[in-house]
Amino acid sequence: MTWLLVVLIGLVGGVVSGLFGVGGAIVIVPALVLLGKLPPHTASGTSLAALLLPVGLLGAIEYYRRGQVNIPYAILLAAGLFVGAFIGAHLAGGVSDVALKRAFGGLLLLVAGKLLLG
Numbered sequence: 001m002t003w004l005l006v007v008l009i010g011l012v013g014g015v016v017s018g019l020f021g022v023g024g025a026i027v028i029v030p031a032l033v034l035l036g037k038l039p040p041h042t043a044s045g046t047s048l049a050a051l052l053l054p055v056g057l058l059g060a061i062e063y064y065r066r067g068q069v070n071i072p073y074a075i076l077l078a079a080g081l082f083v084g085a086f087i088g089a090h091l092a093g094g095v096s097d098v099a100l101k102r103a104f105g106g107l108l109l110l111v112a113g114k115l116l117l118g
Helices: 003-020 024-034 040-050 052-065 071-092 097-117
Strands: none
Touching: 003 024, 003 071, 003 097, 024 040, 024 097, 040 052, 040 071
16 A cells, blocks of 8 residues: 555545544545555554544554554554544535535445445
8 A cells, every 4th residue: 555545544534534523433444444455453453543642542552562553554644634634624614514414424325335345
């Protein structure tokens, strides 16, 4: 996986986090598994490490102890999340509650469909 792809996953995760208040489990973990070809445990551990403070410190430590955290990816994801969350929060300000609900529902359906059928 290229470094640029990892940064883009973090950026998208940050935008989605800013828009909907979610990012790790909905965007980053599936993207690292489906696009990055990381094992699910490593994708989860890497996502938690990227969201380390304050979200996933204890979980990330446990994944790290088992060797299931890709530290360089976690750092790059964190950089993308930092910028992306600002962009997503800014975008969310211009979207109605109904549109935001529908967009989030569509995102969940897309991710669920890909995970179930892909």
